[in-house]
Amino acid sequence: MTDNRVVVYKGTGQVAVESIDYPKLEIPKEVASHFGIAQKAPHAAILKLVTTNICGSDQHMVRGRTTAPVGQTLGHEITGEVVEVGEDVLFVKKGDICSTPFNIACGRCRMCNEGKTGICLNVNPARAGAAYGYVDMGGWIGGQADYVMVPYADFNLLPFPDRDQALDKILDLTMLSDIFPTGYHGAYTAGTRTGSTVYVAGAGPVGLAAAYSAQLLGASVVIVGDMNAERLAQARSFGCETVDLSSDGELVDQIEKITGEPEVDAAVDAVGFEARGHGEGADEAPATVLNDAMTVARAGAGIGIPGLYVTGDPGAADDNAKEGTLGMRLGLGWAKSHSFATGQCPVKRYNRGLMNMILAGKAEIAKAVNATVISLDQAPEGYADFDKGAAKKYVIDPHGMVKK
Template sequence: MTGNRVVVYKGAGEVAVESIDYPTLELPKDVSSGMKIKKKAPHAAILKLVTTNICGSDQHMVRGRTTAPVGQTLGHEITGEVVETGDDVLFVNKGDICSVPFNIACGRCRMCNEGKTGICLNVNPARAGAAYGYVDMGGWIGGQAEYVMVPYADFNLLRFPDRDQAMEKILDLTMLSDIFPTGYHGAYTAGVTTGSTVYVAGAGPVGLAAAHAAQLLGASVVVVGDMNAERLKQAKSFGCETVDLSSGDKIQDLIEGVLGEPEVDAAVDAVGFEARGHGADAEEAPATVLNDVMGIARAGASLGIPGLYVTGDPGAIDENAKQGRLGIDLGLGWAKSHSFTTGQCPVKRYNRQLMNLILSGKAEIAKAVNATKISLDDAPQGYSDFDKGAAKKYVIDPHGMVA
């Protein structure tokens, strides 16, 4: 092999598919030099991409709302076929089809041993935690590509037990790399359980995944809020109630209109730092959703916050927001004894169990998020359509392997 094609950030609102070198069994220079560890990676594997998805987190970069440099490779939702392994890879073999957690983890540090693989200490010299194809996440090459290198393969890769079965359900299984575990993490850490009433802010793919996860966890009613009519229609398609935030009505009144009371047992923020206020013409107000969920969650409730918040946002509305400082009503959350769970989802905590739910037919995540297949060459158009609010989860099929 002599080459590889990958989606690259070219500046605000623009991506392109470019040719780069075929991956090698080596760590990125930033990681090996910054962590003072060997560059050679006999613990790694190279995967041929079967599917790789466009994520809302990618869109933050492409909109110019992070400090991502031009030339940043993209893509952290990876499912692939193993085509090469290093000498120290013992339990993954060529031909295996595997899901790749978007968290890159060594499997050896204190955080990994505690199951907190989203904040591994050995894969990013800048901060705890790393991801493929993402700004400030260690310099790892992105997976919206033809091929990708996965380090610590025995630890990171989730092998599907049957190849034919995996290919039949690949549009569901591709969601295991990020949004299904992330949505589940949001619902689970919000305390969703049998009979819960649940509010999910945001009907994008992560919000829809959180809503489906809440159903799997036994919620009696799942209410999804958004201002995009097509995305709300998608939430309704698998049994969710919806509230249209473009109405400008108070969130408490909208919830009461559905449930008969203005509060819920559990709430999930699946929007993040590009939140807008209520109303059709509302301007950006990044603390809106955080304050909404505190306002409607009952006393003693938990709040799951899988929505992304950043420390550097050059396009923010004010100087505080540019550094991730938001006007949060923390006093309200404190008075109501709320608990908050933020940060990257530790994908390995959930992905095997969620795989089993998919393979048994009990989880239909592709249907919930409206998985839509496109080619690698169509990725720029997919980014454009997604940015305009398409009620779809775009799944890139670089090699034409998806039926």
């Protein structure tokens, strides 16, 4: 049987590519036993990875900022070719190239039936919601690999309608598994509409995807704040205004210089729990972005929060932050009647529509996030460069299927 290589967390700041068993049509033992269901998964498919991406959420684990154990497999951004299907898979076929939402969903529970696939009730013994290759997310094997098993394949997989077209646009389509829907979710739930002014905190890949999505939604001005000059330049490359939070002064003053008033119609937190205070060399202050968002969002505005927050952070600056308790000015948000949208993006809510935009030539998300192709063997180097702040979205090409 063919071996399967996968990226594995080896300790703080370290990943390696290791060989594991080729996937079986089986769900994790702990999931099966907890829910009293069969481990055998005739509803599943096995994918040969076409592309799989390095995500900022992966970096939180690799930095030692979660409770991920050594040996945790990595990777939840999965696009692949179906090479095997179980006997209960009716509509997905061998040879289909598909996008796989990072959310694992059964398609049967109350949450899935309500379209809330990020909090499926039947895939994780620890809590609602599961993902591939992530700590406390159900024990599912990661997808930064040669091959991966996808359960409930007819529900979870999004087949692309034409193979050749898919391979031509694969660097855009690979973003459908996570960051494009996640960024879009952040902008949409913040209330971005035609003519809106929008502030996006963070110019990493999700922040850039949120900014690009705000433009798709019709925003008149999109302002991106960050401390990384290279990433801010990437935001400007597709028409965003930027604020350098390390040196530009008060955020409200900078927004007023751009829009003529010190507030925006919608705000997006694409940073999450490793946020830092303003100014060069500022210390970590995990509530900074949330408080900024409430400060700059006008009364009645929405705040989309695709940035990751966790309940266990062993590397946090204080005991409260270690359990996800942050110094958030909720009174300010309450007084301004803000709405907040948190949690995993329900990818299936958006991925088909965004796929159609890509295939019609109306969305070039790969260019916006500076998609950069590497091999699976280069994954450790990609992780290291991304951790240093490279303004790139690393796309792993395990089988050399991405056209040069």
